[in-house]
Amino acid sequence: MAVAKPQSTRRSRPQERPLTLTPAARRILDVAGDLFYTRGINTVGMELVAERAEVTKKTIYDRFGSKQRLVVEYLRERDARWRAHLTGHVERADDSPRARVAATYDALDTWMGQENQRGCAMVNAYAELSDPDHPGRAVAEEQKRWLRDLYTGLAARTGAEDPRELADALAMLHEGAVVARNVTGVADAARIARSAADALVTARMAPTDQA
Amino acid sequence: MAVAKPQSTRRSRPQERPLTLTPAARRILDVAGDLFYTRGINTVGMELVAERAEVTKKTIYDRFGSKQRLVVEYLRERDARWRAHLTGHVERADDSPRARVAATYDALDTWMGQENQRGCAMVNAYAELSDPDHPGRAVAEEQKRWLRDLYTGLAARTGAEDPRELADALAMLHEGAVVARNVTGVADAARIARSAADALVTARMAPTDQA
DNA sequence: AGGTAACCACACCGGTCGGTATACTCGCGA
DNA sequence: TCGCGAGTATACCGACCGGTGTGGTTACCT
Numbered sequence: 001m002a003v004a005k006p007q008s009t010r011r012s013r014p015q016e017r018p019l020t021l022t023p024a025a026r027r028i029l030d031v032a033g034d035l036f037y038t039r040g041i042n043t044v045g046m047e048l049v050a051e052r053a054e055v056t057k058k059t060i061y062d063r064f065g066s067k068q069r070l071v072v073e074y075l076r077e078r079d080a081r082w083r084a085h086l087t088g089h090v091e092r093a094d095d096s097p098r099a100r101v102a103a104t105y106d107a108l109d110t111w112m113g114q115e116n117q118r119g120c121a122m123v124n125a126y127a128e129l130s131d132p133d134h135p136g137r138a139v140a141e142e143q144k145r146w147l148r149d150l151y152t153g154l155a156a157r158t159g160a161e162d163p164r165e166l167a168d169a170l171a172m173l174h175e176g177a178v179v180a181r182n183v184t185g186v187a188d189a190a191r192i193a194r195s196a197a198d199a200l201v202t203a204r205m206a207p208t209d210q211a
Numbered sequence: 212m213a214v215a216k217p218q219s220t221r222r223s224r225p226q227e228r229p230l231t232l233t234p235a236a237r238r239i240l241d242v243a244g245d246l247f248y249t250r251g252i253n254t255v256g257m258e259l260v261a262e263r264a265e266v267t268k269k270t271i272y273d274r275f276g277s278k279q280r281l282v283v284e285y286l287r288e289r290d291a292r293w294r295a296h297l298t299g300h301v302e303r304a305d306d307s308p309r310a311r312v313a314a315t316y317d318a319l320d321t322w323m324g325q326e327n328q329r330g331c332a333m334v335n336a337y338a339e340l341s342d343p344d345h346p347g348r349a350v351a352e353e354q355k356r357w358l359r360d361l362y363t364g365l366a367a368r369t370g371a372e373d374p375r376e377l378a379d380a381l382a383m384l385h386e387g388a389v390v391a392r393n394v395t396g397v398a399d400a401a402r403i404a405r406s407a408a409d410a411l412v413t414a415r416m417a418p419t420d421q422a
Numbered sequence: 423a424g425g426t427a428a429c430c431a432c433a434c435c436g437g438t439c440g441g442t443a444t445a446c447t448c449g450c451g452a
Numbered sequence: 453t454c455g456c457g458a459g460t461a462t463a464c465c466g467a468c469c470g471g472t473g474t475g476g477t478t479a480c481c482t
Contacts, residue, residue, distance in 0.1 A: 022427085022428065025428095043253060055429085056430060058430080058473090067470065119334075119337070122394070123330075123334070123390060126330070126393070127334065128251055128254075141394055144391075168397055169403055169404065169407035172383070172384050172388050175383075175387040176382065176384055177383050179334060179355070179386040179387075180355075180383050184355040184382070189383070192376050235459070257439080257441080258440090267461065267462085268441080268442095269442085269459085272440090
């Protein structure tokens, strides 16, 4: 065991040095990403990361400077991977708002099948990093804002009266599906969310656009 | 700082002693509940709990036996409070499935306004307690199952073709609203979820029941 | 040839973790 | 009066935390 303290209050961030991703650093980040996601950020010590990456702690600190930084890089990378996954699905879909909304839930479905066995990494990190100044929180917030904006754009194209509100509802189905699958064990959560989203779009669509 | 380890593998649970809630134990549980929720379970040490409850660690261990047990009791109590809050709202609503569904989101709204500034305690605990054997996880799972069943009952009364699926969608809006409010900062998340839920019920309702 | 970046091994730091042990006091009910 | 449950205070346990410092070895770039 061992675990505690109010989380380093690194106030007034000292501007980020750019990070050189040497081979060892690459290994460290991979290992840390896996461990942080599956076991939780706070329960994984640097010693363990070092051991798994076959690297000394010294090397980790030479490359990343602090655990906080390593955590932030883990979140950033995961966020980027998720965005790429989602936008890939969306762009391959038909260019209709309805099809594209559906595509977001398909993306979620495949994502959850592969690398999301422990819920949303951003939401988990948000739960674990209780210090409001931890820069990892900003990464999570940004991802959620991004998804919301994506939905807002699509919602606007449906002709909905209040695109923002529709977008928020679609985002809720999205996040809720992750919880349903992860905690409640609903295997086809993404499919259900997709179907509900479609019904919602229909209900909110401008009447003239109904087809 | 300090935080780590794969989380005590207390396998084959040694049957729970019933807990005597002495005045000190009451204080301990209150303090622990507050700290665990606001700072996270893993970042709060027993030393801090003892200090805040104006009690020695000895007393905590005499009453609760272990941190794990204290965590479980915290989750149970919070779960019970939440269920009471929600059922209170539901029972005070008109006895129509539509009104009762709406009432669940109203309950969420007032709940989030008062004592849910850091998201859903069950979801957070699920994120923090990565050991699949930690009994705290079961408490979270049970709450989500309960909510799902509650929605299933209401959905059945709407005459929906697939009550389970409608119920899951309603639960997703529910959980999603918590994330939206907490991470994305959507102030009227509960209201939006309520409105979306209502539209969804309308869409899924048996055509003959439309009113 | 010299410099430097990237790594290794290893020892060490103060501090905290969850949990235990010993010994003592107080108030209550039989 | 006696015992006991609930509490106090304090010291301690081994383990682990995040992080640093020293010194040495490659390998590549100029």
